[in-house]
Amino acid sequence: ASTLGYKMAVEEPVRCDTPSLAERDQQTKREKGVNDASPMRLRMEKFVKEQQKEIVRALEQADGTPFRVDEWQRKEGGGGITCVLQDGKVFEKAGVGVSVVYGTLPKPAIIKMRANHKNLASDDNIPDSLEFFAAGLSLIVHPKNPMAPTVHLNYRYFETANPDGSSGAWWFGGGSDLTPSYLFDEDAIQFHKNLKEVCDAHDKTYYPRFKKWCDEYFYNKHRGESRGIGGIFFDDLDETVSDKENTFAFVQDALKSFAPNYISIINKRKDMPFTEKEKEWQQIRRGKYVEFNLVHDRGTAFGLNTPGARVESILMSLPLTARWEYMYEPEPKSREARLVEVLKNPKEWV
Amino acid sequence: ASTLGYKMAVEEPVRCDTPSLAERDQQTKREKGVNDASPMRLRMEKFVKEQQKEIVRALEQADGTPFRVDEWQRKEGGGGITCVLQDGKVFEKAGVGVSVVYGTLPKPAIIKMRANHKNLASDDNIPDSLEFFAAGLSLIVHPKNPMAPTVHLNYRYFETANPDGSSGAWWFGGGSDLTPSYLFDEDAIQFHKNLKEVCDAHDKTYYPRFKKWCDEYFYNKHRGESRGIGGIFFDDLDETVSDKENTFAFVQDALKSFAPNYISIINKRKDMPFTEKEKEWQQIRRGKYVEFNLVHDRGTAFGLNTPGARVESILMSLPLTARWEYMYEPEPKSREARLVEVLKNPKEWV
Numbered sequence: 001a002s003t004l005g006y007k008m009a010v011e012e013p014v015r016c017d018t019p020s021l022a023e024r025d026q027q028t029k030r031e032k033g034v035n036d037a038s039p040m041r042l043r044m045e046k047f048v049k050e051q052q053k054e055i056v057r058a059l060e061q062a063d064g065t066p067f068r069v070d071e072w073q074r075k076e077g078g079g080g081i082t083c084v085l086q087d088g089k090v091f092e093k094a095g096v097g098v099s100v101v102y103g104t105l106p107k108p109a110i111i112k113m114r115a116n117h118k119n120l121a122s123d124d125n126i127p128d129s130l131e132f133f134a135a136g137l138s139l140i141v142h143p144k145n146p147m148a149p150t151v152h153l154n155y156r157y158f159e160t161a162n163p164d165g166s167s168g169a170w171w172f173g174g175g176s177d178l179t180p181s182y183l184f185d186e187d188a189i190q191f192h193k194n195l196k197e198v199c200d201a202h203d204k205t206y207y208p209r210f211k212k213w214c215d216e217y218f219y220n221k222h223r224g225e226s227r228g229i230g231g232i233f234f235d236d237l238d239e240t241v242s243d244k245e246n247t248f249a250f251v252q253d254a255l256k257s258f259a260p261n262y263i264s265i266i267n268k269r270k271d272m273p274f275t276e277k278e279k280e281w282q283q284i285r286r287g288k289y290v291e292f293n294l295v296h297d298r299g300t301a302f303g304l305n306t307p308g309a310r311v312e313s314i315l316m317s318l319p320l321t322a323r324w325e326y327m328y329e330p331e332p333k334s335r336e337a338r339l340v341e342v343l344k345n346p347k348e349w350v
Numbered sequence: 351a352s353t354l355g356y357k358m359a360v361e362e363p364v365r366c367d368t369p370s371l372a373e374r375d376q377q378t379k380r381e382k383g384v385n386d387a388s389p390m391r392l393r394m395e396k397f398v399k400e401q402q403k404e405i406v407r408a409l410e411q412a413d414g415t416p417f418r419v420d421e422w423q424r425k426e427g428g429g430g431i432t433c434v435l436q437d438g439k440v441f442e443k444a445g446v447g448v449s450v451v452y453g454t455l456p457k458p459a460i461i462k463m464r465a466n467h468k469n470l471a472s473d474d475n476i477p478d479s480l481e482f483f484a485a486g487l488s489l490i491v492h493p494k495n496p497m498a499p500t501v502h503l504n505y506r507y508f509e510t511a512n513p514d515g516s517s518g519a520w521w522f523g524g525g526s527d528l529t530p531s532y533l534f535d536e537d538a539i540q541f542h543k544n545l546k547e548v549c550d551a552h553d554k555t556y557y558p559r560f561k562k563w564c565d566e567y568f569y570n571k572h573r574g575e576s577r578g579i580g581g582i583f584f585d586d587l588d589e590t591v592s593d594k595e596n597t598f599a600f601v602q603d604a605l606k607s608f609a610p611n612y613i614s615i616i617n618k619r620k621d622m623p624f625t626e627k628e629k630e631w632q633q634i635r636r637g638k639y640v641e642f643n644l645v646h647d648r649g650t651a652f653g654l655n656t657p658g659a660r661v662e663s664i665l666m667s668l669p670l671t672a673r674w675e676y677m678y679e680p681e682p683k684s685r686e687a688r689l690v691e692v693l694k695n696p697k698e699w700v
Contacts, residue, residue, distance in 0.1 A: 070677070084676040086676055095676070222654040223661065290640060290644070294644035294645050295644050295651075295654060301645075304571075312677050315641075315674065316676055320675065321633070321671065321672070322672050322674075323671050324670060326436055326443070327418075327662050
């Protein structure tokens with residue numbers, strides 16, 4: 001059946017102009033499925049959805065509690081799957097979300113984005129609008145035990161469609177970072193070592209660049225300290241850095257290595273004894289996590305300002321509980337003070 | 351002693367240019383004290399410091415717990431007094447802060463502020479910088495009992511100095527608003543009635559205008575609901591609205607009427623029985639309070655981005671504890687659902 005015929009059959013109002021990127025992709029998936037020869041949009045969407053299932057399964061196994069799964073549609077195009085485990089045995093809150101967005105960039109957004117992506121449009125011919133596609137997986141896990149670290153991960157792909165329907169500009173972004181309340185050097189080393197190995201297998205310059213980028217991005221400026229002990233962060237990984245196929249391979253490796261790495265850290269920490277005072281310190285650190293996410297995180301700000309955004313999916317990153325004590329200062333030379341020291345002066349872990 | 355002589359005696363490095371606004375004000379206070387003939391800067395500073403003492407005394411009496419008092423200096427000019435009561439008998443957290451800032455507006459800030467204040471400078475002669483003064487009192491009280499409402503108040507005065515040392519542009523801003531977790535109509539009515547009476551005594555147009563302004567300002571846009579049941583909010587109250595003397599009288603009346611009004615509400619609610627589930631709802635509402643303050647509140651954003659700002663004084667507004675439950679929905683027709691209904695559709699209370 002032609003796209004137009006399909007549209008007339010299932011959708012209204014009927015629009016008789018050319019099919020949108022979303023419509024064309026729906027048709028391709030239906031008729032041909034998704035394989036290595038498919039557009040990167042469909043491959044990335046398929047990959048992050050598979051990974052979401054795998055990670056959810058691994059976290060469920062670690063906790064013994066099932067996730068709640070919500071599938072949602074975005075009126076403006078696309079949708080997502082949000083999986084949340086709340087108040088479990090091991091995890092206070094774990095959110096694993098996939099979102100797929102089809103939309104249109106207005107001219108001012110195109111002009112702004114061209115600062116980093118010259119190939120969005122040629123200098124002398126900036127279109128009035130451009131269709132775009134974005135797909136990504138976001139994850140955040142806040143464990144109950146204060147000895148077990150919070151983790152965050154996000155990998156995403158962005159692409160524009162040329163007016164003729166072909167793929168235009170594209171880039172990958174993402175990373176993963178660890179936020180302990182109590183610092184175990186061996187955990188920080190393991191977490192970074194794993195990321196370095198994944199990076200090194202693709203490009204020896206990645207780890208040092210992306211580690212630094214992470215330290216700079218996840219910085220609670222008003223507190224003068226990092227959110228956590230870092231990891232990697234990158235954005236705008238486009239053809240000026242590497243080709244699409246190799247970059248996708250890197251993102252795949254990075255995402256696939258996450259769950260085994262993090263869960264092995266969790267298994268070491270989840271049953272450690274702790275005091276009420278240590279739990280309180282965790283709650284205070286949670287407060288600073290909230291501050292970063294609500295005050296400084298560009299992704300959260302962008303999401304909350306996007307019309308039709310699913311707010312509960314964006315704010316699944318917030319911990320179940322947090323605490324703000326006025327002028328709280330850890331005791332000198334305590335474990336709490338050492339953490340703050342490291343957050344003020346990020347370390348090289350590998 | 352001349353100002354220069356004084357400076358040479360107590361300060362270094364010695365600067366031999368004209369004395370700053372802060373230096374001139376210090377000298378005036380020292381030599382003449384502050385009375386009704388003093389510059390408004392000094393009268394407002396004296397007034398908010400007196401009110402801070404009164405309010406702190408009233409809240410201490412209601413709680414039975416003393417406040418911690420921190421006096422601080424701002425390296426760039428000015429300073430403040432921050433009073434916080436934490437984990438008391440009645441209040442989870444109460445912060446009452448005064449700040450006094452002497453600073454310099456750079457040209458871009460002057461140009462931006464001229465949008466609302468034409469008299470900052472004349473069209474054909476915008477100076478490269480302008481000295482300014484700002485003084486205000488900010489207050490936030492989060493009670494323990496979920497039946498007792500959170501309250502916020504802020505009154506402030508802003509003034510620029512002309513290059514010749516005389517007072518330039520000036521304006522007052524402020525207001526007060528109530529945020530219950532459980533809505534008692536009689537409390538909302540009492541709170542608003544008190545504000546309306548204070549407003550009406552000065553200008554019958556104030557209450558309806560400032561009530562609406564409050565509903566619009568304290569709006570958690572991403573949630574589609576107000577932060578609380580409102581009160582009054584105003585900014586830029588300058589000579590286009592009323593004269594300096596009358597506006598100060600209005601601000602004085604508004605600030606002085608606050609403590610008796612709020613504490614009579616607290617006394618009705620502080621010992622009411624409540625369930626664990628009701629406490630949890632309060633914690634969820636606290637989470638939304640944090641969201642407003644960190645995502646939308648201009649004062650907080652401005653403070654956190656001001657070099658040399660005292661972060662702990664700005665963030666004393668955050669509750670001691672807060673909670674974020676994914677997709678939490680109150681039961682239909684419950685008291686919790688009724689609150690949300692009112693937050694989505696602000697009411698006229700008087």
